[in-house]
Amino acid sequence: MSQDLRIVELDVDDPTAVDAAYTIGNEAIAADLPDLPPVCRYEHDVRIRLPMPGADRHTFLAYRGEEPVGLLQVDLPVHDNLDKAILELLVLKQHRRQGVGRALYRHAVDFGLARGRTSVMGFSVITDRDGAPVGSAAPFAAAIGHENKLLDVRRRFDLSTADDAELDRLLAESWPKAAGYTTVQWGNLPPEDLIEDLALLDSSFLDEAPNGELDYEPEKIDADRLRRASEVRAQYGARRYETGVIHEATGQLVAWTAMRVAKTIDWHAWQLVTLVHPEHRGHRLGMITKAVNLRTLRAQEPAVQMIDTFNAEVNAHMIAINEAMGFRAVDRWANWQASVA
Numbered sequence: 001m002s003q004d005l006r007i008v009e010l011d012v013d014d015p016t017a018v019d020a021a022y023t024i025g026n027e028a029i030a031a032d033l034p035d036l037p038p039v040c041r042y043e044h045d046v047r048i049r050l051p052m053p054g055a056d057r058h059t060f061l062a063y064r065g066e067e068p069v070g071l072l073q074v075d076l077p078v079h080d081n082l083d084k085a086i087l088e089l090l091v092l093k094q095h096r097r098q099g100v101g102r103a104l105y106r107h108a109v110d111f112g113l114a115r116g117r118t119s120v121m122g123f124s125v126i127t128d129r130d131g132a133p134v135g136s137a138a139p140f141a142a143a144i145g146h147e148n149k150l151l152d153v154r155r156r157f158d159l160s161t162a163d164d165a166e167l168d169r170l171l172a173e174s175w176p177k178a179a180g181y182t183t184v185q186w187g188n189l190p191p192e193d194l195i196e197d198l199a200l201l202d203s204s205f206l207d208e209a210p211n212g213e214l215d216y217e218p219e220k221i222d223a224d225r226l227r228r229a230s231e232v233r234a235q236y237g238a239r240r241y242e243t244g245v246i247h248e249a250t251g252q253l254v255a256w257t258a259m260r261v262a263k264t265i266d267w268h269a270w271q272l273v274t275l276v277h278p279e280h281r282g283h284r285l286g287m288i289t290k291a292v293n294l295r296t297l298r299a300q301e302p303a304v305q306m307i308d309t310f311n312a313e314v315n316a317h318m319i320a321i322n323e324a325m326g327f328r329a330v331d332r333w334a335n336w337q338a339s340v341a
């Protein structure tokens, strides 16, 4: 079936290959998740030459004859999780069930094993919010021996349903519990005087957020690593909105949240990380950072209509905050992992 399949590493200087990677990425996503925004073309073109510094990224295309039919991205973390290979694997809809996915997966495993990576991971949608199957990842994962180690739920905030009075009320109710704390905001680059604290919060994130059965070391993020990541990310053209909370008595940054809007997709934002330092929980800092950040985003990005976010299904505190703000469950996603040693 797959005799005529060729898998080649993408040449960033070949515009046809760069174009194919963009098209396959978008078409495969649109086939299963039509409500998600397309990949920003500007970001795709920059990122393919300048990937995020925390991982060694390799991109491969699968060709049937001259036609590109599948895409594989392999990320090999370079600071921690040195036994992991994180995959993204996409096959054009009309070429599915012909062994392309399996061949790309085999290629990824061999590529990773040759570099000491014995644990393979992936992330994909599996069902809608009610449990009806979405996409082919679940049967495919079963076929290649992967297990779902952590269930995530995507929630979406449709801003046409936003209740500003309710958001004001949530903030008014929260601030009295947060005496002695104050907010600070920044964009693509974190302020230098907060970067040490931010790195500390960032590296604690995986330790603090529910991680299910997933075998993934907390990332060791220091100020230098964070600075470099922020500088690279800034070149992708997205606009970031970040809000932190300072504990006035110590001057320490103790909470943080971030959202991003891609350069060429003005109607959609991603709600990213939110984290409150364990010693400062119980002061509604999660709600405050998110609600204040949302207000800023809405003021600066009037075209944004939809905001998407992921949470582990068991992350009850974060989900309660999101639901109170107006986020609603859309679909369920699996964090796949398998040992290939």
Ligand SMILES: CC(C)(COP(=O)(O)OP(=O)(O)OC[C@H]1O[C@@H](n2cnc3c(N)ncnc32)[C@H](O)[C@@H]1OP(=O)(O)O)[C@@H](O)C(=O)NCCC(=O)NCCS
Binding pocket: 028, 032, 087, 088, 089, 090, 091, 092, 095, 096, 097, 098, 099, 100, 101, 102, 103, 122, 123, 124, 125, 135, 136, 137, 139, 140, 141, 143, 144
């Ligand atoms: C998942 C995906 C990569 C599979 O690609 P593919 O080329 O169709 O996979 P293969 O043809 O190699 O399928 C291998 C096996 O997986 C199983 N499988 C794959 N899709 C299936 C489906 N829709 N229903 C039932 N079983 C399926 C089968 O056991 C299949 O073997 P078989 O055809 O001999 O029965 C593709 O559907 C896709 O791009 N989906 C969107 C992105 C995604 O979910 N990626 C995976 C997570 S990173």
